[in-house]
Amino acid sequence: NAMLVWQRTAYHFQPQKNWMNDPDGPMYYKGWYHLFYQYNPDSAVWGNITWGHAVSRDLIHWLYLPLAMVPSHWYDANGVWTGSATLLPDGRIAMVYTGSTTESVQVQNLAFPADPDDPLLLKWNKSESNPVIRPPSWIGLTDFRDPTTAWYVPTESAWRIAIGSKDADHNGIALVYRTKNFVTYELIPRLLHSVNRTGMWECVDFYPVSTASKVGLDTSTGPGPGVKHVLKASLDDNKHDYYAIGTYDGEEGTWTPDDQEMDVGIGLRYDYGKYYASKTFYDPVKERRVLWGWSGETDSEKTDLLKGWASVQTIPRTVTYDDKTGRNLLQWPVDEVERLRQSSQEFSNITLGVGSVAPLDISKATQLDIEAKFEIDASALERAIEADVGYNCSTSGGAAGRGALGPFGLLVLADQDLSEQTAVYFYLGRGTDGGLGTFFCQDELRSSLANDLVKRVYGSSVPVLDGESLTVRILVDHSIVESFAQGGRTCITSRVYPTEAIYGGARVFLFNNATGAPVTAKSIKIWQMNSAFIHPYAA
Ligand code: DQQ
Numbered sequence: 136n137a138m139l140v141w142q143r144t145a146y147h148f149q150p151q152k153n154w155m156n157d158p159d160g161p162m163y164y165k166g167w168y169h170l171f172y173q174y175n176p177d178s179a180v181w182g183n184i185t186w187g188h189a190v191s192r193d194l195i196h197w198l199y200l201p202l203a204m205v206p207s208h209w210y211d212a213n214g215v216w217t218g219s220a221t222l223l224p225d226g227r228i229a230m231v232y233t234g235s236t237t238e239s240v241q242v243q244n245l246a247f248p249a250d251p252d253d254p255l256l257l258k259w260n261k262s263e264s265n266p267v268i269r270p271p272s273w274i275g276l277t278d279f280r281d282p283t284t285a286w287y288v289p290t291e292s293a294w295r296i297a298i299g300s301k302d303a304d305h306n307g308i309a310l311v312y313r314t315k316n317f318v319t320y321e322l323i324p325r326l327l328h329s330v331n332r333t334g335m336w337e338c339v340d341f342y343p344v345s346t347a348s349k350v351g352l353d354t355s356t357g358p359g360p361g362v363k364h365v366l367k368a369s370l371d372d373n374k375h376d377y378y379a380i381g382t383y384d385g386e387e388g389t390w391t392p393d394d395q396e397m398d399v400g401i402g403l404r405y406d407y408g409k410y411y412a413s414k415t416f417y418d419p420v421k422e423r424r425v426l427w428g429w430s431g432e433t434d435s436e437k438t439d440l441l442k443g444w445a446s447v448q449t450i451p452r453t454v455t456y457d458d459k460t461g462r463n464l465l466q467w468p469v470d471e472v473e474r475l476r477q478s479s480q481e482f483s484n485i486t487l488g489v490g491s492v493a494p495l496d497i498s499k500a501t502q503l504d505i506e507a508k509f510e511i512d513a514s515a516l517e518r519a520i521e522a523d524v525g526y527n528c529s530t531s532g533g534a535a536g537r538g539a540l541g542p543f544g545l546l547v548l549a550d551q552d553l554s555e556q557t558a559v560y561f562y563l564g565r566g567t568d569g570g571l572g573t574f575f576c577q578d579e580l581r582s583s584l585a586n587d588l589v590k591r592v593y594g595s596s597v598p599v600l601d602g603e604s605l606t607v608r609i610l611v612d613h614s615i616v617e618s619f620a621q622g623g624r625t626c627i628t629s630r631v632y633p634t635e636a637i638y639g640g641a642r643v644f645l646f647n648n649a650t651g652a653p654v655t656a657k658s659i660k661i662w663q664m665n666s667a668f669i670h671p672y673a674a
Pocket of ligand 1: 156157173184216217233280281337338369411412
């Protein structure tokens with residue numbers, strides 16, 4: 136087995152050591168962005184779940200704070216699980232989270248800051264009334280978790296909160312509760328939504344998006360002209376985050392997807408790679424909705440214990456409605472990440488013949504922000520009759536497979552002789568309906584010479600509108616590659632552990648493995664990325 140250097144990231148959030156999973160209760164409060172997260176203070180594997188805590192001025196540089204909440208009562212003795220923050224109009228914060236009880240029953244608990252004047256929110260008090268919600272009789276005792284941020288319903292002078300679960304037929308469901316004070320709750324008889332056979336819905340998220348502008352909306356913005364609502368669930372069955380855009384009926388208290396065939400759990404994913412248990416919050420400073428997501432490990436638990444840490448959070452993403460397609464969201468790294476950009480190099484009009492690889496001569500290649508634009512010869516598109524039908528990134532041969540019009544793109548975290556490479560690529564193929572479509576994929580199969588890793592080809596189709604070039608943005612940070620195609624219509628995150636393509640050994644290449652057409656890399660800009668300042672807070 137190759138010599139492994141288990142690379143921590145340099146500008147992604149991760150704890151100093153040990154295990155992390157879901158982001159919890161993200162919010163902006165008195166000048167600081169707060170991130171809480173599922174954390175095991177004792178080990179690099181899941182267990183003893185507490186809330187880790189960090190604050191930032193800009194979502195990029197972080198100060199680690201002491202643990203915010205630990206298992207302390209019967210109602211959370213088996214873990215302080217995932218929860219969300221609601222900022223009340225009078226400035227108070229209601230933090231509602233799932234506790235796993237001494238008997239491992241999932242209940243919902245309330246916590247609030249011990250000192251609301253402390254912008255760092257160092258100390259948290261748990262309510263005397265905990266648990267504030269117990270599972271309804273017809274719900275499994277271990278299928279009731281992850282309360283959302285609450286939304287205010289003016290007509291009933293009350294808040295509503297959603298909680299994920301599954302019913303007896305393995306249908307994923309979102310229950311809704313009404314509360315006036317976050318202490319007493321009433322179950323609304325109607326479900327917010329359910330989707331057949333999608334299993335347990337973890338980490339449900341529910342929020343409005345503006346169809347008229349790029350401005351984010353406060354979670355309490357009700358349905359109305361120019362507003363749609365997004366419902367997202369993390370599927371316990373397959374560990375992917377699925378969302379759908381739809382309409383919230385405030386009177387009925389139900390949500391309906393725009394397209395039944397693209398419902399939650401069977402349609403779009405936020406990210407086609409290693410990405411789970413995500414959660415959004417409304418940022419009032421920059422009037423945007425920001426998405427956090429957990430990117431877990433592709434190495435083994437044994438290795439995690441050896442290296443002493445596991446998991447990172449992806450770079451927070453701004454989420455907007457894609458008014459060009461009207462069918463998907465756009466996710467884009469928050470613009471603050473651009474403050475880490477240092478020197479850049481540009482390349483233009485590089486023609487990639489069929490079956491070619493071209494090195495891009497840049498100095499270092501482990502911390503990068505890349506923007507690239509490709510065009511494929513129009514006459515080739517006319518010959519697209521040869522393009523294969525029913526392409527699927529995951530079951531294809533990845534970047535090594537060859538079709539008429541793909542794959543082509545970039546190889547990152549590659550070593551000089553390409554024994555290691557993570558391929559980020561486009562592939563044009565025919566859908567089962569015969570129409571030409573574009574796929575966006577990421578191939579980890581050759582990402583490392585090491586064997587004890589999960590390596591996959593991830594991806595999906597990506598909408599490309601008339602007259603658009605093929606564009607991709609890639610954030611590279613040692614052991615994570617986050618890619619965004621067509622302005623964030625389709626996103627893929629990989630965790631990779633190269634053994635040669637590390638530090639000075641890492642390179643970037645362009646490639647075109649299509650058999651039927653040359654491809655032009657119209658423009659490529661690559662920035663070296665600084666490391667973020669992520670350190671303990673010294674009082
Ligand atoms: N992680 C938490 C649960 C949640 C799951 C426990 C999702 O609350 O359902 O660590 O990753």
